[in-house]
Amino acid sequence: MELFFFPLNCFYVFMLLLLPLFYAYFSGKAHKFFHHRAALDNQELCEFILSPFFPPADLSGKQFTFPSDPKSVNQPRVALRANTRLITVMTVCLRFFSQLNRMQGLFSLATRDHSNALMLNKDAEGSYKVHAGDDTYVFTKLPTNRMDWNSVCWTWDSRTGLTQLWLNGLRTSQKLVGQNYLVRGDLSIIVGQEQDAYGGGFDRNDSFEGDITDLHMWDRVVSACDLRSYMNQGSFSPGNLLNWNNLNFEVSGNVSIQDADFEETSDRGDVACAVRQLTAASSSTADTQTDGEGNEKLSVLLTTAGS
Known part of the structure; x- marks a missing residue:
């Protein structure tokens, strides 16, 4: 009987010796969470909990590749995390390459109150649909490349309701969408799919197929000069809400990260x-x-x- 319990007792002693090491490893975050949780607001708690799942990465010279996979059960998409809970004015820019001539979800931002809080979709060739809350506008007959990269930027200002698209160096006239609408609360940002519910409700028919790179988002309407510079691969200030050079993201489905083949065009x-x-x-x-x-x-x- 004593021989039976001897290994077990040694195991307990060994585990007791390891306890200080476990404490030293986890004490930092454990102390912050358990002893200071009363001082943390909801946003900080969310950042604490979600941080392991959204590691920041520099994606300079890289692209998200969304392949065509009709057998995939998990809809290909990329979840992004922005460092804000309130948006009243914004600009979002990205570059995409796709040969599909159907509706595709490029950028989808949902809140718990509204699945289409801010959304940019590419419809049929030359048409782009933007959402700001319950308002929608479709820009038509825009010069879209099906055998080359496209650079698109979308600006929106809640105070005036003015919204505008830039595509491959050309701009549209300004339209009125979502005046006085505020985007607030927990944000779910998805690239490559349209959200019909907060963080979900994906439809294969809305999925994006192709490549996406150089995605940035600002909390202001970026100047025309800087937008042209972005279109031409010139220098510009990176997004302060979403920054391709320091991006928090999570990949789902068969999305992969590849070397970008978008060449610098000019200065x-x-x-x-x-x-x-x-x-x-x-x-x-x-x-x-x-x-x-x-x-x-x-x-x-x-x-x-x-x-």
Whole structure:
């Protein structure tokens, strides 16, 4: 009998010796959660709980690839996490490559109160549908490439209700959608599918097939100059709500991360911005300066832009 209990007693002693190591490993988060949970608001608790599932990553030079897989049970999609719970104005930009000529979900943001809080879908060729709450608008006859990459940006301002699309360097006229609508609460952001419910309700017929890269989201209406720079692979300030270079995401289904084959086209966006800024500076100082160094610099920039 003593021989039987001897290994068991050794096991208990061994586990007791390991307890300090377990405590040292988990003490940081455990202390924060159990001893300071009263001081945490709901958002911080959600961030604490969700952080292991949304590791940030630099996806520069990478793309999400959504393959065609009719046998897949789990709808291919990518969940994103934005560092906000209130959106009143925004710009979202992404690049996509797809040969399908049907409705596809590009960007879907849902709250627990509204599955179509903010949504951008590509409909039939040349048509794009945007949602802001209960309001919808369809932009038609836009120049979409089916054998090349497309760069699309969507701006929206709740205060004015003005919304606009940019596609491959061209802009639409501004429309009125979702005036005074506020996006608030827990956000579920999905790329590659349309949400018909918070974090779910996916339909295979709405799924995206192709590649997506360079996704950014800002809490402001990005200037036309910066949008053109984004379209032309120029320099721009990355999104402060969603940043492709520091993205929190979770992949579901057969989505994979591949090297992006979107090539840098030109730096004309940077040149155009520099020309505009220098022109504005020259106009503001025209009373105190004659033709000189400022005009010579402008001439050089204009020559570069036209080359």
